[in-house]
Amino acid sequence: QKEVEQDPGPLSVPEGAIVSLNCTYSNSAFQYFMWYRQYSRKGPELLMYTYSSGNKEDGRFTAQVDKSSKYISLFIRDSQPSDSATYLCAMRNNAGNMLTFGGGTRLMVKP
Amino acid sequence: GAVVSQHPSWVICKSGTSVKIECRSLDFQATTMFWYRQFPKQSLMLMATSNEGSKATYEQGVEKDKFLINHASLTLSTLTVTSAHPEDSSFYICSARDARTSGRRETQYFGPGTRLLVL
Numbered sequence: 001q002k003e004v005e006q007d008p009g010p011l012s013v014p015e016g017a018i019v020s021l022n023c024t025y026s027n028s029a030f031q032y033f034m035w036y037r038q039y040s041r042k043g044p045e046l047l048m049y050t051y052s053s054g055n056k057e058d059g060r061f062t063a064q065v066d067k068s069s070k071y072i073s074l075f076i077r078d079s080q081p082s083d084s085a086t087y088l089c090a091m092r093n094n095a096g097n098m099l100t101f102g103g104g105t106r107l108m109v110k111p
Numbered sequence: 112g113a114v115v116s117q118h119p120s121w122v123i124c125k126s127g128t129s130v131k132i133e134c135r136s137l138d139f140q141a142t143t144m145f146w147y148r149q150f151p152k153q154s155l156m157l158m159a160t161s162n163e164g165s166k167a168t169y170e171q172g173v174e175k176d177k178f179l180i181n182h183a184s185l186t187l188s189t190l191t192v193t194s195a196h197p198e199d200s201s202f203y204i205c206s207a208r209d210a211r212t213s214g215r216r217e218t219q220y221f222g223p224g225t226r227l228l229v230l
Contacts (some may be wrong), residue, residue, distance in 0.1 A: 008152075018148065036221075043117075043204050043221040044155070054193045088154060098145070099206075 003027055006089055006102030015111050019076040023089035023102045026070065030091040030100070033065050038086045038104070047087075048074065057106045079109045112138050115207050117222035124195055125230055132225045134205030138141045140185035141207035145219070146178075149202040161188045185210065195229040202226050 013019055021035075023076045032051055036044035046065040050056045050072075062075040072091075076083055086105045089102040114137040124130050134144055134170035140161050149157040159169045159180050179191040188207075192199055203225045209218035 006154075011131040037137070041224070041226065043115075046220070097158065097161065101154045106152075 001026065002103075003100050004059060004089060004091065004102040005073070007105055008103055010106040010108055012108045015079060015081060015109055017079050017080050017105060017109070019109075020082070020091075021074040021076075021087050021105050021107070023072050023091075024070055025072075025091060025100075026098070027091075027093070027095040028067075028094070031094040032092050033072050034090040035061075035063055036049055036088040036090060037083075038088060040085075042087055061103070079107075081111050082110050083107060084109050113207075113209060113220040114216075115205065116177045116222045117203075117205055117225050118224060120223065121226040123126065123228045125196055126196050129191055129197055130189045130225075130227060132155040132203055132205075133193075134188045134207065134222055135176075136186045136207040136209075136220070139195070141188075142185065143208040143210075144182060144188040145206045146188075146190050147182060147204045147206070149204060149224075151202075155204060158190075166213045172228075192227065195227070197229045200227055200229045 004025045008073050035048045038044045050063050050065045053065050053067045060077045064073040085103040086106045088104045090099040092099050116132045116135045143163040146158045149155050157166045159174045161167045161180045161182040163182045169175045182188040206219050206221045
């Protein structure tokens, strides 16, 4: 079993839809939780980060962490075709620098 | 914002040759840099952690004699793929951690990646 599980998709939604992306993990030591967006043939771009449990909102993006369930989510409101990309969750423990990535979910937003 | 560059962005080489990839933090100092490889439609796989002034730490299964890492300064790390073979063809991505880490910010920034094709 992988340390971080993420549905690979692809997830196809119409423009304007609310998108929900999720990851589950098994390591209870993880404290920092990140979401990266990666366009084809580009490096990952940090979208959101959250420390420990809770919600964080930034524009159309909301990140949620539920440590009791070992479950994190990224919500995208009013999705746009430009949101079409692969979304990677990543996490690390309190002390380490090393990120553990999920496999990525490919999202397609159709106009 | 913090910017990490990689050079070259893509390279094609013959089997048996060596290829050097540079990773630079442009507006911050990075005591730690990471090297990943990514195969098509797969996630990033950490290859090694590079600390300035010391030897890199390689992940299990990564040959340190094949993937040479040099972190000579606080803004530059290089990955050399020695005696490259077609199976080394991949997308190589570096990331750099800002040395001015404070509080609970995420301070690891990724480069744009280098696409390597070995013929």
